[in-house]
Amino acid sequence: xxxxxxxxxxxxxxxxxxxxxxxxxxxxxxxxxxxxxxxxxxxxxxxxxxxxxxxxxxxxxxxxxxxxxxxxxxxxxxxxxxxxxxxxxxxxxxxxxxxxxxxxxxxxxxxxxxxxxxxxxxxxxxxxxxxxxxxxxxxxxxxxxxxxxxxxxxxxxxxxxxxxxxxxxxxxxxxxxxxxxxxxxxxxxxxxxxxxxxxxxxxxxxxxxxxxxxxxxxxxxxxxxxxxxxxxxxxxxxxxxxxxxxxxxxxxxxxxxxxxxxxxxxxxxxxxxxxxxxxxxx
Amino acid sequence: xxxxxxxxxxxxxxxxxxxxxxxxxxxxxxxxxxxxxxxxxxxxxxxxxxxxxxxxxxxxxxxxxxxxxxxxxxxxxxxxxxxxxxxxxxxxxxxxxxxxxxxxxxxxxxxxxxxxxxxxxxxxxxxxxxxxxxxxxxxxxxxxxxxxxxxxxxxxxxxxxxxxxxxxxxxxxxxxxxxxxxxxxxxxxxxxxxxxxxxxxxxxxxxxxxxxxxxxxxxxxxxxxxxxxxxxxxxxxxxxxxxxxxxxxxxxxxxxxxxxxxxxxxxxxxxxxxxxxxxxxxxxxxxxxxxxxxxxxxxxxxxxxxxxxxxxxxxxxxxxxx
Numbered sequence: 324x325x326x327x328x329x330x331x332x333x334x335x336x337x338x339x340x341x342x343x344x345x346x347x348x349x350x351x352x353x354x355x356x357x358x359x360x361x362x363x364x365x366x367x368x369x370x371x372x373x374x375x376x377x378x379x380x381x382x383x384x385x386x387x388x389x390x391x392x393x394x395x396x397x398x399x400x401x402x403x404x405x406x407x408x409x410x411x412x413x414x415x416x417x418x419x420x421x422x423x424x425x426x427x428x429x430x431x432x433x434x435x436x437x438x439x440x441x442x443x444x445x446x447x448x449x450x451x452x453x454x455x456x457x458x459x460x461x462x463x464x465x466x467x468x469x470x471x472x473x474x475x476x477x478x479x480x481x482x483x484x485x486x487x488x489x490x491x492x493x494x495x496x497x498x499x500x501x502x503x504x505x506x507x508x509x510x511x512x513x514x515x516x517x518x519x520x521x522x523x524x525x526x527x528x529x530x531x532x533x534x535x536x537x538x539x540x541x542x543x544x545x546x547x548x549x550x551x552x553x554x555x556x557x558x559x560x561x562x563x564x565x566x567x568x569x570x571x572x573x574x575x576x577x578x579x580x581x582x583x584x585x586x587x588x589x590x591x592x593x594x595x596x597x598x599x600x601x602x603x604x605x
Numbered sequence: 606x607x608x609x610x611x612x613x614x615x616x617x618x619x620x621x622x623x624x625x626x627x628x629x630x631x632x633x634x635x636x637x638x639x640x641x642x643x644x645x646x647x648x649x650x651x652x653x654x655x656x657x658x659x660x661x662x663x664x665x666x667x668x669x670x671x672x673x674x675x676x677x678x679x680x681x682x683x684x685x686x687x688x689x690x691x692x693x694x695x696x697x698x699x700x701x702x703x704x705x706x707x708x709x710x711x712x713x714x715x716x717x718x719x720x721x722x723x724x725x726x727x728x729x730x731x732x733x734x735x736x737x738x739x740x741x742x743x744x745x746x747x748x749x750x751x752x753x754x755x756x757x758x759x760x761x762x763x764x765x766x767x768x769x770x771x772x773x774x775x776x777x778x779x780x781x782x783x784x785x786x787x788x789x790x791x792x793x794x795x796x797x798x799x800x801x802x803x804x805x806x807x808x809x810x811x812x813x814x815x816x817x818x819x820x821x822x823x824x825x826x827x828x829x830x831x832x833x834x835x836x837x838x839x840x841x842x843x844x845x846x847x848x849x850x851x852x853x854x855x856x857x858x859x860x861x862x863x864x865x866x867x868x869x870x871x872x873x874x875x876x877x878x879x880x881x882x883x884x885x886x887x888x889x890x891x892x893x894x895x896x897x898x899x900x901x902x903x904x905x906x907x908x909x910x911x912x913x914x915x916x917x918x919x920x921x922x923x924x925x926x927x
Contacts, residue, residue, distance in 0.1 A: 379827075389912055394910065394911045394912065395872075395873075395900055395901075395909045395910065395911050395912040396855070396872050396873060396874060396900070396909065396912060397872070398872055474908070
């Protein structure tokens with residue numbers, strides 16, 4: 324039966340070899356994360372500062388309104404919680420990519436890419452590993468937020484999981500695509516500022532889009548075109564057991580595009596990264 | 606075997622079917638309408654055109670009628686709950702605002718805001734029995750669980766008047782904080798709660814001694830004290846939990862009925878005014894005047910679960926079995 328030997332035999336590897344590879348990459352990322360406790364703490368402190376300080380100050384200023392998926396009036400901190408969850412993933416995606424630049428500079432990347440398994444698969448494993456780490460951070464944030472009276476329906480903690488995986492993959496793939504074009508670690512910090520902050524602020528993470536539209540119709544369209552807006556909305560709806568199909572399509576589509584871009588960019592024969600002096604490795 | 610399956614299926618079906626299906630009637634002060642809400646689906650099923658400035662609204666004790674005070678028409682209109690149409694009027698004084706009924710549903714007492722009187726109406730004959738002179742701008746109306754004492758609060762006089770229901774005479778006046786809006790007895794008759802809109806407090810009155818024994822104050826971080834204006838009060842049958850609508854604070858305070866401590870504040874719509882429980886006490890519905898909606902509070906979890914758009918300036922609400 325040809326159906327039993329589809330992908331593995333075509334590329335010459337068994338399923339177990341793929342799993343070993345996935346396991347190795349995810350485990351390495353998890354170990355790295357666990358050994359960097361300050362990274363875990365800082366990943367949590369960032370959204371919590373927004374939640375405890377920024378949201379408290381803006382509670383009265385921004386007013387209240389009912390917008391889907393909410394069915395009643397909500398406090399500002401309840402509104403920004405999904406945006407902060409996405410922010411955790413955005414930073415994590417970028418940080419994970421940052422680690423790839425570091426790996427490349429340190430020579431660890433060679434170990435990864437020297438694997439005979441397809442490069443695309445290796446990068447996908449790396450993405451999954453980064454997403455898994457972001458999930459830990461997001462759920463830790465949700466736990467703390469629960470004590471701050473941000474209590475979505477119980478089922479929401481489960482329904483938000485697929486949304487978090489998809490948005491984690493999209494943001495990780497974006498980070499990977501960016502990191503492919505970075506030659507040195509120092510350059511990456513600048514790109515982070517040019518990517519993370521515009522993406523975060525020009526989105527529905529901090530303000531509802533109807534309010535952005537009232538202030539600036541132009542900015543409203545920018546926010547609508549920002550894939551991070553759709554990641555936030557996908558998470559927001561999923562957290563309340565609902566589906567935002569437009570956001571799902573945008574996030575799913577962007578994930579595929581960024582992923583293909585990242586695979587192409589990391590392909591030495593076709594992409595942005597070239598062998599040669601000063602061009603880094605890989 | 607098939608019987609067991611059928612029985613299990615029926616039990617599952619029964620469990621899945623919502624146990625409570627009540628109907629809420631909301632008076633819309635500016636819209637001159639009454640909105641009908643199905644508490645099963647939380648949707649508006651009908652809007653009934655009524656007289657001008659409908660405010661106080663209550664089911665008759667037998668559940669067959671809903672009575673609504675239409676202040677600018679100087680009367681109480683009676684809505685048949687089956688046809689959901691106005692079928693009669695009751696003879697109140699000028700500008701009726703809030704009213705209450707005795708336990709048997711035979712006598713109604715109406716606060717006439719512009720006339721400083723309480724009108725007594727025989728509900729069976731639908732006839733006016735007389736008027737009781739009270740303080741300036743009478744509003745809050747409630748009757749003691751034993752039916753012997755009627756309480757009326759007057760907004761400008763700042764008093765809770767104790768009226769003997771037999772003699773229809775005021776037997777005591779208790780001074781409370783500024784602009785008393787609403788009064789409610791505990792089911793066991795041990796306490797009378799009176800909300801003061803401008804004073805920002807709820808006074809706890811001992812009905813036997815007829816004196817204020819305690820006061821509940823409210824403090825919401827980030828809000829000016831002037832924005833906290835207690836109006837409607839809802840108390841569970843066991844008297845353990847009370848809810849107080851705080852007007853322009855856009856919050857409902859959850860209060861421990863025994864210790865009188867505020868437990869938490871629930872965010873609702875703008876200018877929350879009056880409230881009523883579903884008969885099973887699973888839900889509490891509150892009217893939000895300025896945002897033109899009604900918020901639904903899950904009593905057990907003390908969470909606001911839904912907000913439903915109604916007519917213009919919702920004021921009063923009453924809920925009962927359809």
